[in-house]
Amino acid sequence: MNIGPHILRNNVFVAPMAGVTDRPFRQLCKQLGAGYAVSEMAASDPRLWASEKTSRRTNHDGEMEPKAVQIAGADPAILATCAKFNVDRGAQIIDINMGCPVKKVCNSWCGSALLQNEKLVGEILDAVVSAVDVPVTLKFRTGWNRENKNALTIARMAEEAGIAMLTLHGRTRADGYSGDAEYDTIAAVKAAVSIPVVANGDITTPEKAKHVLRVTGADAVMIGRAAQGRPWIFREIDHYLRTGEYLPAPLVSEVRMLMSEHLQAHYAFYGDYMGLRTARKHIGWYVRDLPGGEEFRQRMNRLESCEEQLAAVDAFFESQNAHGERLQYGLAAEKLAA
Template structure:
């Protein structure tokens, strides 16, 4: 599929997640089969553009194309300026955030809180689309609560304003990340518009991705939390969608090599002090459900240098070879077994 002039190699995408989908992680996901990835959301307030946090979020140096930046805010003129600012710095696609349910964001009337003001939504869409000559996409939710679902209205407004693609999370703002995502609204939006629609929410397995695509007729799926610590999920889902067959779990040797790539890139991106600390959550996700993973996570969190952390991770994955050449998820630490 395409977003404007950009051809995407498949229809399995990485969801933008604050504090997770930084440049090193996005790059790794793309290398492991993701057809498309969007940055963490960047604030539209120009007073924040020079901050270290925002500078990192819009840093795409050396990243595989297309380079997409998600912007967040509630002022149409500021969002338009923010879009121009990012395009001038290499963004090839601008994504507007109207999906974040986090209280801090919604209290500023940003993210999914915008869905309560359809007039303002229309003004934002028109301002941003008119400000740049690159494709503009929209990520949003089904409504602000279950009694006020307006995804169809928003989708039609978006198409009319020139939005190039829609990503719809099958929850309302009030749902947060609780309960189960619903896909009827995504199916209705897909049937109502002529632009690509991406389904998002609770897509955790290859079978679930196939079901959601068939049920909604969406053009693509977007994977969020299921990719944390498991960036190879994109190639697994892509392979299953193309062949109907499952790929085997990655080998211990492969994941060990991935960690030797991911962690140094993470340290270089954040610096020694912050890199050590922000890497802990990624490492925790990688080792969860592996034999001895929880004990290792607790010990690893006490290490105080990047070198020690990297060496400890390498040794942990070396130890996984005791359980077989492939990762053994769900195998309890006191039940070792050899596996192919």
């Protein structure tokens, strides 16, 4: 499928996740089969653009194309200026966040809180699309609560404004990340518009991806939390969608190498002090379903240098060879090896 002039290699995408999908992780996911990835949510307030946090979130040096930046805010003019700023820095696609349910974001009337003000939504869409000459996409939710779902209205507004692609998370703002994602609204949106629609929410296995594509008619799926600690899920799903067959669990030797590369890229991106600390959550996700993983995570969290952390992770994955040449990560390993 395409986003504007950009031809994507498949329809299995990485969801933007604050504190997770930084450049090293996006790059890894793309290397492991993701057809598309969007940056972490970047603030639209110009006063924050020079901050270390925002600068990192919009840093795409060396990243595989297309380079997409997600922006968040509630002021149409400021969002338009932010979009132009990021395009000048190399962004090839701008994604507008109207899906984040986090209180800190919604309390500023950003993210999914915007869905309560359809007039403002329209003004934002028109302003951002008019401001840049690259494709603009929209990520949103089904509504702000179960009694107030307006995804169809927002989708039609977006298409009319010139939005190039819609990504719909099958929950309302009030749902947060609880309960099961519902897909009938995604199906209704897909039937109502002619632009590409991406289904997001609770897609954790190859079978679930196939099911969601079938019941929604969506053009692509977007994977979020299921990719944490398992970035090879993208090639697993892509392979299953193309062939109907499962890939085996990854080799221990491959994951050991991937972990080393990921951590070194992470340290280089954040610096040693922050890199050591922010890497802990990634390592925790990688090891959580593996034999001895929880005990290792607790020991690893007490290490105070990147060198110690890297050596400990390398030794842990070397030790996994005692359980077989392929990773033994719970039910996923059993199913994928069947």
